[in-house]
Amino acid sequence: MTKETRRRGTADAIRLTAAQKRARVVELRMAGHTWQTIADQVGYANKGGAYKAWQQALREITREPAEELRQLELDRLDRMLASVWPAAINPANPTVQHKAIDRVLAIEQARNRLLGLAAPTRIMVEEDIEVRLTFDGHEQ
Template identity: 45%
Template sequence: MTDTLLDNVPRVTGRHHNRALAQARRAKAVELRMAGKTYQQIADLLGYANKGTVHRILTNALTEHEVDSIDELRFLEAQRLDAVQAAYWDQAMKGDYKAARIVLRIMDQRARLLGLYPAPNKRSNTQAAQEPITVYDFDDNGHLIPVDPHNDADE
């Protein structure tokens, strides 16, 4: 990693009210993620409570375009998804339903990363989106079934 002003971001334990420091830590978290660090490694390096906190911070930064390097991170993550998809593509096209399931999950993750799904309606969980999107996955028998694109639960 290049030597930047962010390399001197102090490790913080507990809550603090310094907004400039919080912004610098968020930017550093994005930089570390771009360098391939795991959420847990970033939490340990920057003093976040846990990897879930880092995930939330990075997700918010992506959503809000909060850090200048977000487009670069989004591009890098899309490239990583492309590489994994390429590794499974031929198997999926030959009928390997496990490989096809992985490819479909990668495609779903890419769509989320790029903001291709409509945002859930925050006023009511029961209101349907104006233009619903049907996402498909394979069940254990290899049959294509519709799934909820907003549900990340692994079976």
């Protein structure tokens, strides 16, 4: 690669935002380019910068669908809660109200688990550990 090509590539890269640069890294890597070629074309100082951008892009690619799925599940839980809430707060029929309250609690548990707010219900650690203490080269 000539100095002029590198200079032109670097000038073009300056105009790119970080997200655009990561997208370009993914595009070039998927096309089979080496890390050094990607670094030169996108404007990273070395191939390590291009590789780090690739890793960040992959993390973002996997994080976004997970966040979208989480939001979809939260929306579903909201709709379910809205459908049973009127019965849960209406004391006119105690049997129906109690069943609706159970559903509300189950929906809230699901929401808490989805958001990571639920504490583990039980933690049990079982392990045999042997400890040997040595003082001045003598085992106690």
